[in-house]
Amino acid sequence: MWTSKDKSISVEGKGDFSLLNAAVSDFLEQYVRTCSPSRLHLCDGSDEENKKLCELMRESGMVRPLTSKEYTNCWSVRTDPTDVARLESKTLICTPKEEQVVAEGARHPGTPNMLGKWMSEEQMDAQMKDRLPRCMKGRVMYIIPFSMGPVGSPLAKIGIQLTDSPYVVASMRVMTRIGTPVIKTLNTGAEPTEFVRCMHTVGRPDPADPAEVQKAKMRLPTWPCDPERVLIAHYPMRREIVSYGSGYGGNSLLGKKCFALRIASWIGKEEGWLAEHMLIMRVQNPEGDVRYVAAAFPSACGKTNLAMMEPSLPGWDVKCVGDDIAWLKFDNEGRLRAINPENGFFGVAPGTSLKTNPNAMEMVHRNTIFTNVAYTERGDVYWEGMDPTYDLNNTKVISWRGIPHWKPGMCTMDGEVITAAHPNSRFCTPLSECPVVDPLYNSAEGVPIDAIIFGGRRPDTIPLVFESFNWPHGVFLGSAMRSETTKAAADVTEKLRHDPFAMRPFFGYNFGEYLQHWLNLEKPGRKMPSIFHVNWFLRGEQNEFLWPGFGENARILEWIFKRLNGDSSVARASPIGMLPTNSGIRSNDLSPSVDMDRLLNVDHKLWLKEEEAIRSFLEGQLGKDCPAGIVEQIHSLRERLANTCSEE
Numbered sequence: 076m077w078t079s080k081d082k083s084i085s086v087e088g089k090g091d092f093s094l095l096n097a098a099v100s101d102f103l104e105q106y107v108r109t110c111s112p113s114r115l116h117l118c119d120g121s122d123e124e125n126k127k128l129c130e131l132m133r134e135s136g137m138v139r140p141l142t143s144k145e146y147t148n149c150w151s152v153r154t155d156p157t158d159v160a161r162l163e164s165k166t167l168i169c170t171p172k173e174e175q176v177v178a179e180g181a182r183h184p185g186t187p188n189m190l191g192k193w194m195s196e197e198q199m200d201a202q203m204k205d206r207l208p209r210c211m212k213g214r215v216m217y218i219i220p221f222s223m224g225p226v227g228s229p230l231a232k233i234g235i236q237l238t239d240s241p242y243v244v245a246s247m248r249v250m251t252r253i254g255t256p257v258i259k260t261l262n263t264g265a266e267p268t269e270f271v272r273c274m275h276t277v278g279r280p281d282p283a284d285p286a287e288v289q290k291a292k293m294r295l296p297t298w299p300c301d302p303e304r305v306l307i308a309h310y311p312m313r314r315e316i317v318s319y320g321s322g323y324g325g326n327s328l329l330g331k332k333c334f335a336l337r338i339a340s341w342i343g344k345e346e347g348w349l350a351e352h353m354l355i356m357r358v359q360n361p362e363g364d365v366r367y368v369a370a371a372f373p374s375a376c377g378k379t380n381l382a383m384m385e386p387s388l389p390g391w392d393v394k395c396v397g398d399d400i401a402w403l404k405f406d407n408e409g410r411l412r413a414i415n416p417e418n419g420f421f422g423v424a425p426g427t428s429l430k431t432n433p434n435a436m437e438m439v440h441r442n443t444i445f446t447n448v449a450y451t452e453r454g455d456v457y458w459e460g461m462d463p464t465y466d467l468n469n470t471k472v473i474s475w476r477g478i479p480h481w482k483p484g485m486c487t488m489d490g491e492v493i494t495a496a497h498p499n500s501r502f503c504t505p506l507s508e509c510p511v512v513d514p515l516y517n518s519a520e521g522v523p524i525d526a527i528i529f530g531g532r533r534p535d536t537i538p539l540v541f542e543s544f545n546w547p548h549g550v551f552l553g554s555a556m557r558s559e560t561t562k563a564a565a566d567v568t569e570k571l572r573h574d575p576f577a578m579r580p581f582f583g584y585n586f587g588e589y590l591q592h593w594l595n596l597e598k599p600g601r602k603m604p605s606i607f608h609v610n611w612f613l614r615g616e617q618n619e620f621l622w623p624g625f626g627e628n629a630r631i632l633e634w635i636f637k638r639l640n641g642d643s644s645v646a647r648a649s650p651i652g653m654l655p656t657n658s659g660i661r662s663n664d665l666s667p668s669v670d671m672d673r674l675l676n677v678d679h680k681l682w683l684k685e686e687e688a689i690r691s692f693l694e695g696q697l698g699k700d701c702p703a704g705i706v707e708q709i710h711s712l713r714e715r716l717a718n719t720c721s722e723e
């Protein structure tokens with residue numbers, strides 16, 4: 076039984092509430108009063124607790140166990156078809172002043188704000204007042220203490236998430252470190268430790284509105300949500316997140332994008348570190364040299380695949396520290412160190428195969444929660460691109476939407492292809508299951524980063540790889556990123572868009588200040604990582620990929636290694652940065668062969684357009700908030716392009 080401080084309310088509860096310190100108790104009480112749950116469950120994080128929870132979800136029809144012998148403790152979940160991805164237009168940062176979140180340019184009337192959306196704290200409080208009261212009536216409120224980063228690490232941060240979704244509890248258990256050990260670290264310090272308040276509810280229709288109640292009846296009964304009223308609110312100054320209406324991934328696993336990127340980027344700006352949408356990997360060459368690399372690509376643009384790739388080049392070795400988020404901080408020796416604040420993968424399923432990502436294929440057979448993949452009568456899962464030998468003709472495949480006899484090539488009445496798995500379907504697997512997880516993934520002080528790679532999905536213009544001239548130019552390359560969009564967000568319609576630092580949906584504060592923060596990191600005595608830009612997605616006339624990608628990306632890592640070791644014979648200056656020489660990247664043994672000239676081409680016409688797009692984006696969005704260091708970079712690129720053109 077849990078009882079409020081003034082003893083005015085009591086709620087039946089499971090767990091040892093005496094472990095909660097005063098600050099956590101106050102937070103809990105505030106939302107118990109608002110949400111009126113019928114029961115409370117303080118999660119201890121144990122195996123036993125998880126087993127019971129999975130059983131409960133199975134009984135309610137929310138999850139199905141994979142019964143095939145090839146899978147151990149694996150589960151398949153279908154969400155409501157209206158709740159399948161992040162929603163960028165419903166995601167807001169709330170602060171007292173708009174300029175804390177939106178740069179000067181984008182505050183001009185008539186200029187669309189392309190980056191983080193802002194709302195005042197009061198306005199948002201009012202929006203939530205419309206949504207939260209009694210939202211958990213008749214249901215359980217779970218309380219999840221979680222740590223982003225190894226428990227007790229000086230780089231780690233604590234959160235407490237309240238949620239009414241058992242799916243979220245089971246997923247948070249995979250993605251973060253949860254339970255009693257975390258609660259105990261909160262109590263140990265003399266000063267109560269800071270924690271991020273995370274409030275989540277799948278939402279419920281307004282019982283006073285018959286239309287709402289009617290709509291709710293149309294939804295998948297095992298996946299309650301309130302898609303019309305979704306709101307994901309971040310209050311960085313209050314260190315608080317309130318998420319209403321969606322049970323899916325980044326909208327509901329609040330440790331991930333909400334905390335570890337949006338709130339953490341704010342805290343990082345205050346404390347002098349970075350929270351970035353980056354994988355972290357350890358790369359070792361045949362001579363035994365080891366380098367750690369961090370890479371930022373937009374959602375569904377290749378982080379998970381690169382982070383655990385099997386290098387095609389003999390003698391090369393890759394180990395994975397993280398596939399999505401990095402917290403980076405310079406240590407006292409001037410080395411940039413990174414931790415992965417997460418403890419699991421929430422990876423894109425379609426396209427994952429033994430050929431593209433054998434390590435992921437191996438690990439998803441254990442302790443994995445699949446969301447929106449297809450389920451088969453063999454008791455296993457299926458998705459597009461998984462296995463070309465899978466006998467689809469003789470196996471009954473149930474699509475992610477529940478079509479019982481799905482077959483390839485099925486179309487809707489409008490001629491739209493019906494896929495077996497949703498394009499943004501995911502596997503959720505503990506990091507420890509990855510066959511190539513780096514032993515240092517749990518290291519409290521983090522791993523030293525020698526290179527940062529930016530990248531995007533571009534069919535043309537951007538060469539396979541190039542390097543920045545120096546740190547400020549590298550920061551500019553991050554700011555200039557553009558990428559074709561993917562299905563990772565449900566409400567994005569443009570085809571190609573600016574996505575600086577792969578952080579467009581994840582910035583917690585003003586982009587101008589963010590750029591200045593990056594520029595300021597360069598200080599005497601610090602070893603600045605080299606910065607690179609890659610593009611695995613160049614396409615030819617038949618729309619085919621010009622570069623084989625995946626394990627063959629090791630060839631690019633080899634070039635990066637040479638550059639880190641100061642080899643100037645493999646690079647040449649170009650207007651956009653240091654490009655590989657034509658023989659700089661090992662490629663003549665590739666079959667089918669690749670066209671290196673084309674992969675490394677800098678097309679002047681296209682680049683004049685690119686420069687124009689970058690400049691108008693940065694000037695338009697930033698306005699007066701554009702740091703002088705970036706203005707300088709914009710001019711220099713223009714000048715270098717003009718000079719090269721006139722030489723021709």
Ligand code: GTP
Binds near residue numbers: 375425
């Ligand atoms: P989020 O989890 O959304 O942040 O995505 P991510 O950046 O981790 O992307 P992921 O590695 O899951 O890749 C997304 C899609 O890109 C998958 O369908 C992959 O098959 C495809 N992909 C990844 N790497 C390559 C590559 O080197 N070449 C090509 N052609 N496709 C790739």
Ligand code: SPV
Binds near residue numbers: 160161374421563
């Ligand atoms: C992304 O969209 O970048 C993801 C998936 O990693 S989600 O957790 O839904 O944000």
Ligand code: MN
Binds near residue numbers: 352
């Ligand atoms: Mn991501």
